[in-house]
Amino acid sequence: xxxxxxxxxxxxxxxxxxxxxxxxxxxxxxxxxxxxxxxxxxxxxxxxxxxxxxxxxxxxxxxxxxxxxxxxxxxxxxxxxxxxxxxxxxxxx
Amino acid sequence: xxxxxxxxxxxxxxxxxxxxxxxxxxxxxxxxxxxxxxxxxxxxxxxxxxxxxxxxxxxxxxxxxxxxxxxxxxxxxxxxxxxxxxxxxxxxxxxxxxxxxxxxxxxxxxxxxxxxxxxxxxxxxxxxxxxxxxxxxxxxxxxxxxxxxxxxxxxxxxxxxxxxxxxxxxxxxxxxxxxxxxxxxxxxxxxxxxxxxxxxxxxxxxxxxxxxxxxxxxxxxxxxxxxxxxxxxxxxxxxxxxxxxxxxxxxxxxxxxxxxxxxxxxxxxxxxxxxxxxxxxxxxxxxxxxxxxxxxxxxxxxxxxxxxxxxxxxxxxxxxxxxxxxxxxxxxxxxxxxxxxxxxxxxxxxxxxxxxxxxxxxxxxxxxxxxxxxxxxxxxxxxxxxxxxxxxxxxxxxxxxxxxxxxxxxxxxxxxxxxxxxxxxxxxxxxxxxxxxxxxxxxxxxxxxxxxxxxxxxxxxxxxxxxxxxxxxxxxxxxxxx
Numbered sequence: 166x167x168x169x170x171x172x173x174x175x176x177x178x179x180x181x182x183x184x185x186x187x188x189x190x191x192x193x194x195x196x197x198x199x200x201x202x203x204x205x206x207x208x209x210x211x212x213x214x215x216x217x218x219x220x221x222x223x224x225x226x227x228x229x230x231x232x233x234x235x236x237x238x239x240x241x242x243x244x245x246x247x248x249x250x251x252x253x254x255x256x257x258x
Numbered sequence: 259x260x261x262x263x264x265x266x267x268x269x270x271x272x273x274x275x276x277x278x279x280x281x282x283x284x285x286x287x288x289x290x291x292x293x294x295x296x297x298x299x300x301x302x303x304x305x306x307x308x309x310x311x312x313x314x315x316x317x318x319x320x321x322x323x324x325x326x327x328x329x330x331x332x333x334x335x336x337x338x339x340x341x342x343x344x345x346x347x348x349x350x351x352x353x354x355x356x357x358x359x360x361x362x363x364x365x366x367x368x369x370x371x372x373x374x375x376x377x378x379x380x381x382x383x384x385x386x387x388x389x390x391x392x393x394x395x396x397x398x399x400x401x402x403x404x405x406x407x408x409x410x411x412x413x414x415x416x417x418x419x420x421x422x423x424x425x426x427x428x429x430x431x432x433x434x435x436x437x438x439x440x441x442x443x444x445x446x447x448x449x450x451x452x453x454x455x456x457x458x459x460x461x462x463x464x465x466x467x468x469x470x471x472x473x474x475x476x477x478x479x480x481x482x483x484x485x486x487x488x489x490x491x492x493x494x495x496x497x498x499x500x501x502x503x504x505x506x507x508x509x510x511x512x513x514x515x516x517x518x519x520x521x522x523x524x525x526x527x528x529x530x531x532x533x534x535x536x537x538x539x540x541x542x543x544x545x546x547x548x549x550x551x552x553x554x555x556x557x558x559x560x561x562x563x564x565x566x567x568x569x570x571x572x573x574x575x576x577x578x579x580x581x582x583x584x585x586x587x588x589x590x591x592x593x594x595x596x597x598x599x600x601x602x603x604x605x606x607x608x609x610x611x612x613x614x615x616x617x618x619x620x621x622x623x624x625x626x627x628x629x630x631x632x633x634x635x636x637x638x639x640x641x642x643x644x645x646x647x648x649x650x651x652x653x654x655x656x657x658x659x660x661x662x663x664x665x666x667x668x669x670x671x672x673x674x675x676x677x678x679x680x681x682x683x684x685x686x687x688x689x690x691x692x693x694x695x696x697x698x699x700x701x702x703x704x705x706x707x708x709x710x711x712x713x714x715x716x717x718x719x720x721x722x723x724x725x726x727x728x729x730x731x732x733x734x735x736x737x738x739x740x
Binding site: 173177178179214216217219221222223224225226227228229230231232234235236239240245247248249250251252253254255256 | 277278279283284285286287292293294295296297298299300302304310311312313314315316333335340342343344356357391392393397398399400401402403404529531534536538539540541542
C-alpha cells in the first residue's frame with residue numbers, strides 16, 4: 166500500500182495521521198493485506214458468503230411508535246444547541 | 259442536432275415509506291415536527307444503542323417486489339455506507355449493497371404514441387434517510403434536525419432503458435402510483451416522498467457502447483425531472499458536437515435557471531467502503547411471508563380504473579380522473595354507493611363542480627370540506643326532482659362554504675324546485691302578459707322565441723322552476739290562447 170493510498174484512507178475515515186506515521190502504517194497495512202490475500206487460495210465453491218458470524222436471523226419489530234420525545238434530556242449533553250437544533254461548525258455544501 | 263445522439267437514461271428513485279415508526283427505532287416517522295422531537299437515542303446514535311428492523315418496512319418492500327414481478331431475496335443483508343456529515347450521526351448510513359431485498363423486476367409504462375414499454379428494474383433496497391442540515395441557523399453555525407434521520411426509504415434503481423425525458427417521467431409516475439395505491443408511500447412530492455436522481459448519457463445513434471454519464475441529483479417533482487433531462491441532453495449533445503467530452507460527474511438542477519451545474523466535487527464521495535452491518539443479522543424472507551403479503555395486496559390504479567368502467571359504466575376519461583389517487587377513488591365509491599342518483603351522476607359532479615372547487619381552493623380530496631355522503635345527499639335531491647341543475651349548483655356552493663347538508667341548505671334558502679302546476683301557471687301567465695310582442699311573433703310562426711319565454715320564467719323563479727313542467731305549461735298556454 167503506497168503513501169497516497171494511506172493518506173486517502175485516513176482522509177475518508179477522518180483520521181489524523183502524522184507525516185512520520187504514513188510510511189509505517191503503509192507497511193503494516195500491506196502486511197495485513199498480504200495475510201488476507203492468502204485466503205484467496207482457499208476453495209470457496211461450496212461456501213455461502215457470510216454476513217454475520219452468528220447463525221441467526223434478524224428479529225423484527227412491530228411498526229409501532231414506542232419512543233417519546235426526550236429532546237431536552239438528549240440536548241443537555243450536546244455541546245451546542247439552539248431552538249431545538251443541534252449546532253455544529255458551519256458546513257459548506 | 260440531437261437526432262444523431264440517442265439518450266440513455268436511468269433513474270434512482272427514493273421512496274419514503276409510510277410507516278408509523280422509523281426503520282430501526284421506535285421514534286415517530288411522520289414528516290415534520292419541531293426540530294429533534296422525533297429523534298430517539300437510536301436516531302441520534304448515542305453509544306450502546308442497537309438497531310432493530312421494523313417488520314412493516316420489510317413487508318412494504320416485499321409488496322413492491324411482487325408488483326414489479328421481481329425476485330425477492332430469501333435472505334437479505336444490511337450494510338454500512340460510510341461517510342461523514344453532521345446530519346448522519348452514526349458516521350454511516352444503514353443501507354444495502356450486496357443481497358438487496360428486491361432484484362430484477364419489470365415495469366410497463368404507457369408511451370405517448372399509445373404503445374407500451376417494459377422497463378427493467380435492477381434492484382430495490384431499503385435504507386434509512388439522513389437528517390437535515392439548516393445552514394445559517396445561528397452564529398454562522400449549522401443547525402441539525404434529526405427528525406428525518408432513520409425514516410425508511412426504498413431506493414428503486416431502473417436499468418438504463420429510458421430513451422427520453424417523457425419516458426422517464428412516465429416511469430416515475432408509474433412508481434408514484436404503485437407506491438400510493440399499495441399504501442406504502444404518501445406520494446407527497448413537496449415533502450420529498452419521492453425523490454429522483456437521474457443518470458443521463460448520450461451515444462451515437464445505433465451504437466452499442468454507452469457514453470459517459472452525468473448524474474443529476476435530488477429532483478423532487480415530475481416537472482423538474484423532465485426539464486433537467488431535456489436540458490442535460492441538450493448540454494451533452496452540444497458538448498459532443500463540438501468535439502468535447504462529457505465528464506462523469508454529479509450535477510445539480512437549478513429550476514430558476516433551467517440549467518444543470520456541477521456540484522462542488524465531493525471528495526472521494528464514491529468511496530463509501532460498504533461492509534455488512536455487524537449490528538444487524540441477515541433478514542430472512544420466507545415464502546410464507548411473501549404469500550401473506552401477496553394475499554393482502556390492494557387493488558392498483560389500473561385494476562381500479564378497469565373496474566370503474568366495468569362495474570359503474572363510467573367512461574375511460576371519468577375512470578382515469580376518479581382513480582387519480584386512492585383517496586379520490588375511495589371518495590367516489592363512498593359517494594356513488596350512498597347516492598340514489600347512480601354512479602354516473604356522482605362521477606359528473608366529482609369531475610365537474612367538486613374538482614373545480616378543489617382546484618380553485620388549491621387542495622386535494624383529502625382536505626375536502628364536504629364528505630362523500632354529503633355530496634351524495636345533494637345528488638339525491640337532484641335525482642328526486644327537488645333541485646334543478648342550476649339550483650343544485652347554488653346548493654353545492656353553499657354546502658362547500660358552510661359544510662352544511664343539502665336539505666339544510668335547501669330549506670334555509672328556499673331553493674327547492676317549483677313543480678307545482680298552479681304556481682308555475684301563475685308565473686307563466688304573468689310572463690306572457692308582459693311579452694305581447696314576443697307572443698305575437700310566436701303566433702306568426704317564429705317558434706324560436708319559445709326559448710325567450712322559458713328564460714323569463716326561469717328568471718322570475720330564480721332558476722327554481724321545473725324545466726319539463728315549464729315547457730309543458732308554456733306550450734299549453736300559448737296554444738290555448740290561439
